[in-house]
Amino acid sequence: MLILYAVLLVAALFAPLLVYPVFLMKILCFSLFAVAFNLVLGYVGLLSFGSAAFLATGGYTTGYLLTSYSTLTPEIAIVAGTLVATALGLVFGLLAIRRQGIYFAMITLALAQLVFFFFVQAPFTHGENGLHGIPRGELLGLIDLQDNMNMYYFVLAVFIAGFALVQRMIHSPYGQVLKAIKENEARAISLGYHVDRYKLLAFVVASGLAGLAGSVKVLVFQLASLNDAHWQMSGEVILMTLLGGVGTLFGPVVGATFVVSLEHELSQGALGDWINVILGGIFIVCVLAFRAGIVGELQKWLKKKRQ
Amino acid sequence: MQNSTIVAQAPDLHKASAPTSLEISDLHAFYGESHILHGVNLHVQEGELVTLLGRNGAGRSTTLKAIMNMVGRRTGSIKIHGKQVITSPAHHIARLGVGYCPEERGIFAALSVAENLMLPPVVCAGGMSLDDIYGMFPNLYERRFSQGTRLSGGEQQMLAMARILRTGAKLLLLDEITEGLAPVIVQQLAQVLLQLKEQGLTIILVEQNFRFAAPLADRHYLMEHGQIIEEIHSSELTAKQALLNTCLGV
Amino acid sequence: AISDNEVRIGYLADMSGTYRDLAGPNGLTALNMAVEDFGGKVNGAAITVVSADDRNSPDVASSTVRQWVESDGVDMVAGMVASSVTIATTKILEQSNKLGIVSGSAASSITDQYCTANHIHYVYDTYPLAHGTAQAVVKEGGDSWFILTADYAFGHSLEKDVEKVVRENGGTVMQKVRHPFPTSDFSSFILQAQGSGASVVALANAGSDTINAINTAGEFGVTQSGQSLAALLLFLTDVHALGVDVAQGIQLTTGWYWNKDAEARAWSDRFMERTGVRPTMVHAGIYSSTLHYLNAIKAAESDDTQKVRQKMIATPINDMFAKGGEIREDGRMVHDMYLAKVKTPAQSKGEWDLYDIIRTIPAKDAYRPLADSQCKLIKGTVAVK
Amino acid sequence: MSIIFGVPMAVLFGQLLLGLINGAFYALLSLGLAVIFGLLKIINFAHGAFYMLGALCAVVLFNAFGVSYWLTLLLVPILVGALGVAVEYFLLRKIANEEPIYSLLLTFGLALVIQGVFTNIYGVSGLRYAMPEVFRGGVNLGFMFLPYYRAWIIVVALLVCLATWLMIEKTKLGAYLRAGTENSPLLQAFGINVPLLVSLTYGFGVMLAAFAGVLAAPIYSVTPVMGANLLIIVFAVVVIGGMGSIVGAVITGLAMGVIEGLTKVFYPEASSTVIFLVMVLVLLVRPAGLFGKEA
Amino acid sequence: MSSEFVLETRNLVKEFKGFTAVDKVNLQIKRGHIHALIGPNGAGKTTVFNLLTKFLTPTKGQILFNGRDITAMKPASIARLGIIRSFQISAVFPHMTVLENVRVALQRFEGNSFHFWSSDKTLNKLNQRCYQLLESVGLADWADTPTVALSYGRKRALELATTLAMEPELILFDEPTQGMGHEDVERVVELIRQTAVGRTVLMVEHNLSVVSQLCDRISVLTRGVVLTEGDYQTVAANPEVREAYMGSEVGSEVGSEVGSDAAEDKDSSAPTNTNQVHNTAAGPLEVH
Numbered sequence A: 001m002l003i004l005y006a007v008l009l010v011a012a013l014f015a016p017l018l019v020y021p022v023f024l025m026k027i028l029c030f031s032l033f034a035v036a037f038n039l040v041l042g043y044v045g046l047l048s049f050g051s052a053a054f055l056a057t058g059g060y061t062t063g064y065l066l067t068s069y070s071t072l073t074p075e076i077a078i079v080a081g082t083l084v085a086t087a088l089g090l091v092f093g094l095l096a097i098r099r100q101g102i103y104f105a106m107i108t109l110a111l112a113q114l115v116f117f118f119f120v121q122a123p124f125t126h127g128e129n130g131l132h133g134i135p136r137g138e139l140l141g142l143i144d145l146q147d148n149m150n151m152y153y154f155v156l157a158v159f160i161a162g163f164a165l166v167q168r169m170i171h172s173p174y175g176q177v178l179k180a181i182k183e184n185e186a187r188a189i190s191l192g193y194h195v196d197r198y199k200l201l202a203f204v205v206a207s208g209l210a211g212l213a214g215s216v217k218v219l220v221f222q223l224a225s226l227n228d229a230h231w232q233m234s235g236e237v238i239l240m241t242l243l244g245g246v247g248t249l250f251g252p253v254v255g256a257t258f259v260v261s262l263e264h265e266l267s268q269g270a271l272g273d274w275i276n277v278i279l280g281g282i283f284i285v286c287v288l289a290f291r292a293g294i295v296g297e298l299q300k301w302l303k304k305k306r307q
Numbered sequence B: 001m002q003n004s005t006i007v008a009q010a011p012d013l014h015k016a017s018a019p020t021s022l023e024i025s026d027l028h029a030f031y032g033e034s035h036i037l038h039g040v041n042l043h044v045q046e047g048e049l050v051t052l053l054g055r056n057g058a059g060r061s062t063t064l065k066a067i068m069n070m071v072g073r074r075t076g077s078i079k080i081h082g083k084q085v086i087t088s089p090a091h092h093i094a095r096l097g098v099g100y101c102p103e104e105r106g107i108f109a110a111l112s113v114a115e116n117l118m119l120p121p122v123v124c125a126g127g128m129s130l131d132d133i134y135g136m137f138p139n140l141y142e143r144r145f146s147q148g149t150r151l152s153g154g155e156q157q158m159l160a161m162a163r164i165l166r167t168g169a170k171l172l173l174l175d176e177i178t179e180g181l182a183p184v185i186v187q188q189l190a191q192v193l194l195q196l197k198e199q200g201l202t203i204i205l206v207e208q209n210f211r212f213a214a215p216l217a218d219r220h221y222l223m224e225h226g227q228i229i230e231e232i233h234s235s236e237l238t239a240k241q242a243l244l245n246t247c248l249g250v
Numbered sequence C: 001a002i003s004d005n006e007v008r009i010g011y012l013a014d015m016s017g018t019y020r021d022l023a024g025p026n027g028l029t030a031l032n033m034a035v036e037d038f039g040g041k042v043n044g045a046a047i048t049v050v051s052a053d054d055r056n057s058p059d060v061a062s063s064t065v066r067q068w069v070e071s072d073g074v075d076m077v078a079g080m081v082a083s084s085v086t087i088a089t090t091k092i093l094e095q096s097n098k099l100g101i102v103s104g105s106a107a108s109s110i111t112d113q114y115c116t117a118n119h120i121h122y123v124y125d126t127y128p129l130a131h132g133t134a135q136a137v138v139k140e141g142g143d144s145w146f147i148l149t150a151d152y153a154f155g156h157s158l159e160k161d162v163e164k165v166v167r168e169n170g171g172t173v174m175q176k177v178r179h180p181f182p183t184s185d186f187s188s189f190i191l192q193a194q195g196s197g198a199s200v201v202a203l204a205n206a207g208s209d210t211i212n213a214i215n216t217a218g219e220f221g222v223t224q225s226g227q228s229l230a231a232l233l234l235f236l237t238d239v240h241a242l243g244v245d246v247a248q249g250i251q252l253t254t255g256w257y258w259n260k261d262a263e264a265r266a267w268s269d270r271f272m273e274r275t276g277v278r279p280t281m282v283h284a285g286i287y288s289s290t291l292h293y294l295n296a297i298k299a300a301e302s303d304d305t306q307k308v309r310q311k312m313i314a315t316p317i318n319d320m321f322a323k324g325g326e327i328r329e330d331g332r333m334v335h336d337m338y339l340a341k342v343k344t345p346a347q348s349k350g351e352w353d354l355y356d357i358i359r360t361i362p363a364k365d366a367y368r369p370l371a372d373s374q375c376k377l378i379k380g381t382v383a384v385k
Numbered sequence D: 001m002s003i004i005f006g007v008p009m010a011v012l013f014g015q016l017l018l019g020l021i022n023g024a025f026y027a028l029l030s031l032g033l034a035v036i037f038g039l040l041k042i043i044n045f046a047h048g049a050f051y052m053l054g055a056l057c058a059v060v061l062f063n064a065f066g067v068s069y070w071l072t073l074l075l076v077p078i079l080v081g082a083l084g085v086a087v088e089y090f091l092l093r094k095i096a097n098e099e100p101i102y103s104l105l106l107t108f109g110l111a112l113v114i115q116g117v118f119t120n121i122y123g124v125s126g127l128r129y130a131m132p133e134v135f136r137g138g139v140n141l142g143f144m145f146l147p148y149y150r151a152w153i154i155v156v157a158l159l160v161c162l163a164t165w166l167m168i169e170k171t172k173l174g175a176y177l178r179a180g181t182e183n184s185p186l187l188q189a190f191g192i193n194v195p196l197l198v199s200l201t202y203g204f205g206v207m208l209a210a211f212a213g214v215l216a217a218p219i220y221s222v223t224p225v226m227g228a229n230l231l232i233i234v235f236a237v238v239v240i241g242g243m244g245s246i247v248g249a250v251i252t253g254l255a256m257g258v259i260e261g262l263t264k265v266f267y268p269e270a271s272s273t274v275i276f277l278v279m280v281l282v283l284l285v286r287p288a289g290l291f292g293k294e295a
Numbered sequence E: 001m002s003s004e005f006v007l008e009t010r011n012l013v014k015e016f017k018g019f020t021a022v023d024k025v026n027l028q029i030k031r032g033h034i035h036a037l038i039g040p041n042g043a044g045k046t047t048v049f050n051l052l053t054k055f056l057t058p059t060k061g062q063i064l065f066n067g068r069d070i071t072a073m074k075p076a077s078i079a080r081l082g083i084i085r086s087f088q089i090s091a092v093f094p095h096m097t098v099l100e101n102v103r104v105a106l107q108r109f110e111g112n113s114f115h116f117w118s119s120d121k122t123l124n125k126l127n128q129r130c131y132q133l134l135e136s137v138g139l140a141d142w143a144d145t146p147t148v149a150l151s152y153g154r155k156r157a158l159e160l161a162t163t164l165a166m167e168p169e170l171i172l173f174d175e176p177t178q179g180m181g182h183e184d185v186e187r188v189v190e191l192i193r194q195t196a197v198g199r200t201v202l203m204v205e206h207n208l209s210v211v212s213q214l215c216d217r218i219s220v221l222t223r224g225v226v227l228t229e230g231d232y233q234t235v236a237a238n239p240e241v242r243e244a245y246m247g248s249e250v251g252s253e254v255g256s257e258v259g260s261d262a263a264e265d266k267d268s269s270a271p272t273n274t275n276q277v278h279n280t281a282a283g284p285l286e287v288h
C-alpha cells in the first residue's frame, strides 16, 4: 500500500510536465469533490443529491471575496469558502439527517434547488454570466498562483490534505463507529451511540470538503458559475463515485479522473455530437456489468486471484 | 436417509402403489451464502397426507419453499407428477396443480378479503366454489369487504388456507396452518383436511402441533439440520416414540 | 511572421445542447468553408481547425480554451454562443493575448462592461435587437408594452434596452414579468399578458422559451384579441421550428438573412449542399469573420493578435454577410441590421422562405453608440469628447 | 372588478384554472412514475425521455405518414410502451434485486442515450406538431380565453388518471399488481407470471409518459431535451405525494399545478423553485410524503 | 439507587394503526433477577422490548429505570444509562472482524468516538479486554475472522460478548437461544447465568427448558396483555397459560410426550424438557 502511495505521489509530482496542468487541476478538484461525496455515500450509506450546493457555495464565497477585496490572499478566501460550505452543510444535515434512502436524496435535492435559486437571484453571483476574472493572487502573499505550475502544486497539496483527512477519518475511532452504524444501525444505537450525531459529523465534514473543492476550483478557473450549483453537478459526482467504486478510497478519484478525461476527449473529438450517448452508454454498461465500480471490481478481482 | 427401505414396509399397499405425486431427491437449497437444505429425499404418493416434523429451524419451511422454487438457489431433483421442475419458475410449478400456504400466511394488506380469496388463479378444474368456501368459513363471508390484514390471526389463517382451496390444486403444501388458531377452528381444519384427503388431494403438512397432525397423517418425515433423518409410518408412532421425543424435544 | 508556422483556429460552441442548431456542428462547417475558400494556407502557413463542445458550461469552455491557448497554440477562437461561455472565454483570451471572434452570443455587455482588447463581437447583439424591433413596433402604434423576460443576464439586458427604447419613443411599459429559465409552459404568463391590457407583448427571451411562448400566444389567441407579439430574439431556426402559420406577422430584427441578396443566396446554396439546412445569421457570421481574420493575417503578414486585430479594425467588411461593415475599437462589428417580418403561409414559397425584409437599419443607428459605452478600451476617447 | 393582492379576481380565476390544467398534466406524468416506483421500486429517470419520445413520435408519424392525431394518441403510447417493455426485459430485469439507486443510474444513462440519439437526428430547435383542426380556437369564459385544447387536456388527463386508479384498485389485474408489490414471490407461487407482470407494468408506466408526450406535442415545442427539465419537477411531485402512492401523485400533481400557477402571478421568478420549497416543508413534517406509508 | 425494581412499566400501551400490540402492561423487574417474558408468537414480546429501549415510542404509559422516568429518552441515551439489548435477529456488524465488533462497543467508554483525526491504532489498547470478553464466550480463536463468516450460534455468542462489554446494569435478551443447536443452547444458558451475576436480565425466550433453568420470575404475555406472573412453577401451573402457550398436560398418545410437561420437570437442570410448543392453541383438542 505504501508503495502504491509513493508511486502515485511521484506520478502526481511529475504529471504536469506531460499533461496540461489546468486539466490536471480540474481532475484534482473533482476528485476531491467526489472523495467528499463518497464519505457520505460510501461510509455512512446516505445518498446526497445536493452536493452541488456545497461546491457552489464554497466557490461563490471564495470568488466573491477575491473579486471584492483585492487585498485578500487566496488561502483566506479558500478557508472562508470552506467554512461557509461547512455551515451550510450543518443546516442541510440538521434538516435531512433523520431521513433515509430516497427521502434523504430528495430532501437534499430540494434544499440544493433552493440554494440554486438563491444563487440565480443574488446579484453578487452575476446570474448566468457568472463571476469572472477572479484573481488567483499570491499564496500567503508570497507565491504567485497565476503561474500554472505553482497553482498546480498548491491544488495538489490541498487535494492530498483533503484525501488524507478522509483516509484518516475512516481509519479513526470515529471511523470505526461510522462503519458500525453503516453495518447495523439499530445495534449501534443499542450500544449507546447517538447515530444521528455521527452521521451529521460526516455529512458536515463532507460538505466542507466539497466547499473546499469548489473554492479551489474557482481559483483554478478564475470563474464561478451557476453550473456548479446545478443539480446536474450533484448527479455528476454521483456518477463519478459509482463509476470509480463506492466505499473505496481511490474509487472516487479514479471515477473523477475517468469522467473528466472522457468528457474532455469527447468534447474535442469527432464524436463530439455523441457525447451524451456515449456517457449514457457507459453508465448503462457500468450498472449492468461493473456495479462495484472500477476500483471495486479491481479489488474483487485481486481478492479472487489471491485465493 | 434410510427412508427407501422403510417405504417398502409400508402396510397400506394401496397407497404405496398409487402414482407418485411428488418425488424429491438430493435437494439442496441456499439463501444467499447459507446452505440450508443438505440433500433432502422424500416422496409422496397421490392421495397421501405426509407431515414434516422437526425443530425450529430444521428446514421444514425451507423444503416447502424449495419445492415452489422460492429459495435463493436450489439443486437436485424435484418431480411433480413425474415432471422435472428443478429449473421451472414458481408460476409454472403452481400451474401443475400445486397450492402453497406459507408459514407467515401471506395475506395481502392492499387487498380486501374477497380480493385475497380470488387472487390465486384457478390451476385445475374441480376446486371448491366460492359458496362452498364461504360455507366452510362463515367468518370470511362476513368480513369479505374488509382489508385482508385487518382480520384476526385465526381468520387470516383461514383465508390463507381457503384461497388455495379455490384454485383446484391437487398437491397442497401447508406450513403451520394451525398456528394461532382457536381449538374449535383447529378441529374444523382437521375435518377439512380429512375431507380433502377423501377427495384424493395430496397434502404435505409442516406442523409444530403434533397432536393435530398425528391422527391425520399417513406418514411423517423427521427433519434435522436440513436433512430427512427418519421416516415414520403412522402405525409405527408408538414404536418410534423415543426417537420422536429426543428429536423434537430440546 | 506566423508563430510556429501554423494558424490554428479553435471552434467552440454548444454542439449537443439547447443552442446546438444555432451554431453547433453546422457552424464548424461554415468555418471550414471559409478556410477552404481562403485556400487552406495563409502566407504559406497551414491553417488548422480544432473544435470543442462547450456544453453551455463556462467551466468546460474555460478549461478547453485555456488548454488551447496555453498548450495547443491556438491563435483564434471562433463560435461562442452562451454569453457566460463567451465572457469566460474572452477573459482567458485577454490573459493570454489571443483573439476571439464571437458570433453566437447576444449580450451587448460583451463589448460593453466585458469588452477586452482580445475579442470581436461580430454578428449582432441585444442593442439592435431591442432597438430595431421596438422602435418599429412603437412607431406603428404599439405604444403600451408587456415585457416577458427570461430571468437571467441576457433577458435582463434585453429588457432594459427595450424599456428604454419604448420610453424614448413615447410608449409605456405597463408590466414586466420575469420567468425562470427555462420554462416550458407559458400559459400563465400569456394570460397575464392578456390581462394586462397592453397592446404589445414583447418576448425578451430566446430559443425554446421563445418558441414555446409564441406557440402558447397563438393558442390563446393573443393576436386575434388585438395584441401584437414582438419577439426580440428570434433565429431562422426558431421560425422554421414554429412554422409560418404560427409565426406569421411577427416582426424581428436580424443581422442577416439567407435570401437577402444574390450573394447571400449563392453562399447559402453552397452551405445547404453540405448541411441540408439554410444558414442562420450566426453561420454566415462565422464564415465571414473567419475570412476577414485570415485576410487580416495575410495583410499584416503576421498572426500576432494585436496586429491582426488592428488590421481587422482597419479593413471594412464587404462580403456576402455585410456591406461596409466596420469593427470598432471596442470590438463591436457594426453593420446594417434588418427588420424582418415573418411571411404568411400564403406568401411563403418553401420550407425556408420565411422572412420579408421590411427595412434596413443602417449600421450607424443599429448599435450602441461609443459615447454610451462603458468599455474600458474607449473610456479615454469618450473623456476627450 | 375586485382585486386581490393587487391582482384582479378574474385573472386569478384564470390562473387557478390554468394551474389545474397544468396540474392535470403533471398528474399524468407523475402517475406513470408513481406506478413504476410503487409497484416495481424502480426509480425511472428515463421517464422524461419517454415523454419526449411520445411527443417526437407523434410529430414524426404525422410528418412522415400523415397519421391523424387520434390514431397517434392510440398508437404512440403502444409503440413507446413496447420499447419500455423491451427496456425492462433486456436491462432493468438484470438488476431487479439490486438497490433502487442502480435502477436510477441505469435509467439515467438510458435517458442520456435516448436524448443524445434524437438530438443528433432532429436537432434541438424543436419540431412542430400542428394543432389538430378540431381543437383550433377556444371559448371565452368571461374571465379568460380557454383554448379548446387545454380543456381537452384536463378532461383526458383526469380520465386517464381515474381509469388507471380504477384499474389498479378495482380489477383483477390491479389486484395482482398490488399483491406483487407486497410479496411478489408468493404471488408467483400462486401461478402468476410475475416477471411478465413486471414488464407490462413498466411498459404501462412508460405508456403514460408517452401519452402525456403526445398530449404535449401540439402545445409545446417538441425537442429531444423537452423531458429533461420536466423530469425533476415531476419527481418532486411524486415525492411530495409519497413515493408510490397513486392517489398522492394525482392530487399532488393538481395541487402543484395550482401552486406553481399562483407563484407565476405573485413571484414568477420563483415559479420553478416553489415546488422544492414545498417539498422541503412536506418532507420535514411528513417524512414519507403526503400520502406515503412510513417505513 | 437501591430501589427494589430496576425497571418498571406503568400501563404501557402500543398501538399500530388501530391494532393494540401491547395493552396496559405493568412490568416490575427486580434487581438481580433473571426475568423472562414468554408468550405465543405475536403476543407483543419484541414490541415490549422495542418500547423499553425506545426503538418504538409508546402510545401511552411510562417506563421507569431505577425509579427515573425514561419514557421520553432517546434510544442511545437509554443505552448509555446501562440498558443494553440484543436483537431477535442476530445483531452484529458483519463486515467487521469479531474483535472489532467487541471493540467498537468498548470504545464508547473511551470518549474518543468523535475523534476523526486520530488513528484507529489508538484503539488497540482495548484489544486485551476484547480478548478476555471473547474468551469468555469461547470466541477467542475467531478474533480476526470477519463476522459474516461465523456460524449462527457464534454470532449470537459474539453479540453476547459485545453486550457484556457495555457492562450493562440491565440486559434485555430477545430469544438468545433461537436457532441454536443443542450444545450451543447449553453454552449460552451457562453464559447468561454467568453474566447475570450482579446484573438484572430481562429475556424473551421460547425455549421453556431454558426459561425454567434460568429464570427467577416469568411474565406471560398474550395478545399484548400480561396474563399472569410468577415463578416458573406458578406460571406453569396456571391453566390459562397452559392453554394459551405451554399446551395442555395430557393429550393423545404421542402428543403427551412431545408436548411434554414442562411443569413436571421444572427442576432447573432437566434437559429433556419440552418441545417449543409455542402455539398450542390445540389445547384440549382431541382430534381422534
Ligand SMILES: Nc1ncnc2c1ncn2[C@@H]1O[C@H](COP(=O)(O)OP(=O)(O)OP(=O)(O)O)[C@@H](O)[C@H]1O
Binding pocket: B031, B034, B036, B054, B055, B056, B057, B058, B059, B060, B061, B062, B063, B103, E179
Ligand atoms: N430468508 C432466509 N435467509 C437466510 N436464512 C434463512 C431464511 N429463511 C430461513 N433461514 C434459515 O434457514 C433455516 C431453516 O429455516 P426454516 O424456516 O426452514 O425452518 P423450520 O424448520 O420451518 O422452522 P420454524 O419452526 O422456525 O418455522 C433456519 O436456520 C433459518 O434461520
Ligand SMILES: Nc1ncnc2c1ncn2[C@@H]1O[C@H](COP(=O)(O)OP(=O)(O)OP(=O)(O)O)[C@@H](O)[C@H]1O
Binding pocket: E016, E021, E039, E040, E041, E042, E043, E044, E045, E046, E047, E048, E088
Ligand atoms: N411495526 C409494526 N406495525 C404493525 N404491527 C406490528 C408492528 N410490529 C409488530 N406488529 C404486530 O404486533 C404484534 C406483536 O409482535 P411482536 O413482534 O412483539 O411479537 P412477539 O411476541 O415478539 O412474537 P415472536 O415470538 O414471534 O417473536 C404482532 O401481531 C405483529 O404483527
Ligand SMILES: [Mg+2]
Binding pocket: B060, B061, B062, B103, B175
Ligand atoms: Mg417454518
Ligand SMILES: [Mg+2]
Binding pocket: E045, E046, E047, E088
Ligand atoms: Mg419476537
